[in-house]
Amino acid sequence: MNVIINYFKDIFQGVWSLIQGMRVTGYYFFHPRQIVTQQYPENRDKLVMFERFKGEVIMPHDENNQHRCTGCGICEINCPNGSIEILTETVINEEGKKEKRIDKHIYHLSMCTFCGLCVKTCPSDALAWGNEFEHAVYDRHKLTKVLNQPGSSLKKEPKSTAKEIKA
Amino acid sequence: MRFDIYDFTSFTQDIDRLLQENLTPFWATVAELTIVGVVILAFYALVGLFLVYAERKVCAFMQNRLGPNRVGPFGIFQTIADLIKLLMKELIPIKHADKILFNLAPFIVIIASFMAIAAIPFARGLHAIDLNIGVFYVFAVSSMGVIGILLAGWSSNNKYSLIGAMRSGAMVVSYELSVGLSLLSIVIFAGTMQLSGIVESQADGWWIFKGHIPAFIAFLLFITASTAETNRGPFDLAEAESELTAGFHTEYSGIRFAFFFLAEYMNMFIVASIAVTIFLGGWMPLQFGGLEGFNTVMAYIPPLVWFFLKVAFVIYLMMWFKWTFPRLRIDQILTLEWKYLLPLSLINTVLIALVVLLGWHF
Numbered sequence: 001m002n003v004i005i006n007y008f009k010d011i012f013q014g015v016w017s018l019i020q021g022m023r024v025t026g027y028y029f030f031h032p033r034q035i036v037t038q039q040y041p042e043n044r045d046k047l048v049m050f051e052r053f054k055g056e057v058i059m060p061h062d063e064n065n066q067h068r069c070t071g072c073g074i075c076e077i078n079c080p081n082g083s084i085e086i087l088t089e090t091v092i093n094e095e096g097k098k099e100k101r102i103d104k105h106i107y108h109l110s111m112c113t114f115c116g117l118c119v120k121t122c123p124s125d126a127l128a129w130g131n132e133f134e135h136a137v138y139d140r141h142k143l144t145k146v147l148n149q150p151g152s153s154l155k156k157e158p159k160s161t162a163k164e165i166k167a
Numbered sequence: 168m169r170f171d172i173y174d175f176t177s178f179t180q181d182i183d184r185l186l187q188e189n190l191t192p193f194w195a196t197v198a199e200l201t202i203v204g205v206v207i208l209a210f211y212a213l214v215g216l217f218l219v220y221a222e223r224k225v226c227a228f229m230q231n232r233l234g235p236n237r238v239g240p241f242g243i244f245q246t247i248a249d250l251i252k253l254l255m256k257e258l259i260p261i262k263h264a265d266k267i268l269f270n271l272a273p274f275i276v277i278i279a280s281f282m283a284i285a286a287i288p289f290a291r292g293l294h295a296i297d298l299n300i301g302v303f304y305v306f307a308v309s310s311m312g313v314i315g316i317l318l319a320g321w322s323s324n325n326k327y328s329l330i331g332a333m334r335s336g337a338m339v340v341s342y343e344l345s346v347g348l349s350l351l352s353i354v355i356f357a358g359t360m361q362l363s364g365i366v367e368s369q370a371d372g373w374w375i376f377k378g379h380i381p382a383f384i385a386f387l388l389f390i391t392a393s394t395a396e397t398n399r400g401p402f403d404l405a406e407a408e409s410e411l412t413a414g415f416h417t418e419y420s421g422i423r424f425a426f427f428f429l430a431e432y433m434n435m436f437i438v439a440s441i442a443v444t445i446f447l448g449g450w451m452p453l454q455f456g457g458l459e460g461f462n463t464v465m466a467y468i469p470p471l472v473w474f475f476l477k478v479a480f481v482i483y484l485m486m487w488f489k490w491t492f493p494r495l496r497i498d499q500i501l502t503l504e505w506k507y508l509l510p511l512s513l514i515n516t517v518l519i520a521l522v523v524l525l526g527w528h529f
Contacts, residue, residue, distance in 0.1 A: 011507060011511075018488070018491075018492065021491045021492060022487055022488060022491050024491075025229040025487065025490060025491040026229075026487065028228065028229050028230070028231055029225070029228045029229050029487075032228060034231050035228075035231050035232065035233055036231050036232075037231075037232050037233045039233070039236075
């Protein structure tokens with residue numbers, strides 16, 4: 001007797017679980033607002049990518065055309081496929097001392113795998129991810145980019161605070 | 168009778184008389200066969216095209232997608248574009264394939280579904296042939312399609328095709344039993360195997376309502392077992408993409424592949440129309456005892472509209488569970504049939520015989 005009861009219990013439980021599954025898909029079918037598809041070329045103007053999207057590596061500049069890159073070269077060392085080249089120059093600053101600073105931060109987008117090691121290891125947070133993803137060009141030399149804008153300079157922290165931290 | 172305004176019998180008889188007057192009896196028969204063939208062929212192609220589009224749209228909405236939406240408004244011309252693409256594709260000859268069987272297989276599959284469609288009554292007097300053993304005929308003919316699938320798998324000289332075809336054969340042979348028993352239950356109710364007779368017996372209420380719970384169980388059993396018979400998900404392990412590339416039609420290309428594809432959708436349509444004819448009253452409008460006004464309004468809707476609305480509902484049901492449930496393994500499929508569906512349909516048939524004997528149905 002027990003066997004027969006269990007047999008029918010099995011069937012009803014099975015049917016019930018199937019109905020629960022069908023309720024989910026049925027809900028989706030009658031609620032087209034749940035559709036998540038982005039119609040890309042049409043919604044280009046309104047398209048907002050999410051924050052952690054890895055479009056390309058950029059170097060944020062503030063309103064005074066200043067960035068935070070010190071030209072230390074850690075990103076170049078960490079890049080697994082050599083898509084970053086750091087060119088530095090030595091200049092004499094206003095205090096009359098020799099100073100090494102970034103000349104060109106060259107980024108080969110064509111070789112980048114978007115692993116994010118450069119952004120993660122940058123000690124001064126100079127690099128970030130941009131949301132631009134339409135990278136198609138007719139000439140591959142256009143994929144080699146200089147990240148620091150022409151005429152930009154290093155954003156200097158107030159020296160006093162730096163010394164205070166050391167002390 | 169209330170439904171006389173939509174009677175097609177005189178219409179078909181007029182055409183017959185016109186042909187008999189102008190031609191010799193032999194040529195009149197040939198002309199009639201040609202007309203029926205062309206009409207069914209056109210219908211076949213149109214329904215196939217529409218069902219492919221409908222399936223893609225329904226599936227997309229159930230998965231929170233949009234589906235085809237580029238070719239024409241809401242993508243309605245997508246399947247036509249696909250058809251043109253398939254027609255222009257190369258028919259690839261397979262090395263060491265059994266040429267005759269390889270070319271024959273798609274035609275067997277498509278002829279099986281083509282023969283089944285002839286017996287379906289679309290409205291009063293609107294069917295190609297009204298056999299007095301209609302249920303038996305449809306049941307016998309629609310299971311011939313599996314021969315085509317087995318031949319396709321055998322002649323392709325491909326291990327995936329062969330495994331897919333063997334699985335399909337094992338599955339169809341087992342599920343045939345449940346389909347037959349669930350159809351038999353309504354034959355017991357109606358007392359006839361003639362499809363038009365079964366439809367007429369539902370003039371005052373459909374069997375799914377008149378037959379109490381056993382008829383409803385028979386309907387569920389029929390839908391489940393016939394989905395398996397048409398090789399559709401969740402029983403589509405004959406063409407399980409993740410295991411067998413494409414199963415029995417792996418080696419087919421171009422129009423031969425299109426034939427298999429079309430036959431799958433037409434089988435779905437045929438199964439749905441059999442379910443409608445047997446359980447949901449065929450082309451009969453929705454009628455309730457006692458509600459005269461409601462019954463009159465319903466009777467003014469043409470029977471063709473009723474028929475296709477019901478078929479659309481059943482097809483939607485089948486698509487609904489195809490796109491909800493994961494595919495079953497071969498042992499699970501055989502367990503479901505032999506341990507659950509078959510005993511249940513046997514018990515159900517006995518129950519229905521009891522109901523009919525004691526006169527409990529309306």
